[in-house]
Amino acid sequence: MVQVNMETHLLGANELLARRNRQLFKDHKVLVINLMSSPGSGKTTILERTIEALGGQLRLGVIEGDLYTDQDAQRIEKKGVKVIQINTEGACHLDAAMVGKAYGQLPTDKMDLMVIENVGNLVCPAEFDLGEDFTAVVISTTEGNDKLRKYPLIFRQAKAVLLNKMDLLPYTDFNLERFKNDLDQINPSATVFMVSGRTGEGIENWTRWVFEEVKRKNPF
Ligand code: MG
Ligand code: ZN
Numbered sequence: 001m002v003q004v005n006m007e008t009h010l011l012g013a014n015e016l017l018a019r020r021n022r023q024l025f026k027d028h029k030v031l032v033i034n035l036m037s038s039p040g041s042g043k044t045t046i047l048e049r050t051i052e053a054l055g056g057q058l059r060l061g062v063i064e065g066d067l068y069t070d071q072d073a074q075r076i077e078k079k080g081v082k083v084i085q086i087n088t089e090g091a092c093h094l095d096a097a098m099v100g101k102a103y104g105q106l107p108t109d110k111m112d113l114m115v116i117e118n119v120g121n122l123v124c125p126a127e128f129d130l131g132e133d134f135t136a137v138v139i140s141t142t143e144g145n146d147k148l149r150k151y152p153l154i155f156r157q158a159k160a161v162l163l164n165k166m167d168l169l170p171y172t173d174f175n176l177e178r179f180k181n182d183l184d185q186i187n188p189s190a191t192v193f194m195v196s197g198r199t200g201e202g203i204e205n206w207t208r209w210v211f212e213e214v215k216r217k218n219p220f
Pocket of ligand 1: 043044072117
């Protein structure tokens with residue numbers, strides 16, 4: 001009983017901070033995407049591709065959430081983008097307080113797009129609003145077909161779902177029809193992108209869509 005109350009309290013506090021982040025993002029005219037997936041789905045590779053495609057047109061910033069290492073942040077930094085690393089020291093999700101603190105270290109009034117790469121986990125990241133404009137979830141063909149039904153919340157909230165590792169599809173048992181049917185049941189309004197971070201297949205559809213979302217929030 002006590003635990004339940006504490007959880008409610010924590011989520012309440014997070015909601016307040018998420019609201020504050022959202023207002024800051026609005027004031028600073030930056031579109032913020034919370035990028036989520038299970039570990040190894042290819043978030044960082046997709047982020048690298050996104051930076052390659054949009055870095056010349058938009059001012060970008062990245063917040064990297066990881067349990068311990070800064071390997072992903074280093075990969076992003078190599079692409080010439082300002083990145084702030086959050087090490088959660090074991091916590092399996094980012095919360096609005098962590099993001100608010102990291103955001104303050106970025107050139108806040110000089111960004112058009114900020115991507116938050118969340119900790120690899122399909123469960124509780126979905127329960128913590130960070131103040132983002134929307135969430136995008138990556139799932140890969142090598143993860144099998146059961147993830148949508150097992151973790152419906154994260155897919156239900158997503159504005160975009162990226163099916164990654166399309167280049168490996170012929171070598172897996174992943175069933176595209178079943179994926180589409182499951183997503184139709186859970187979240188029929190999600191925009192779906194079939195991509196390969198490795199080969200670059202389909203990435204342009206995703207980055208063009210992101211560009212339009214940035215312009216929609218802040219016409220320039
Ligand atoms: Mg990563
Ligand atoms: Zn967690």
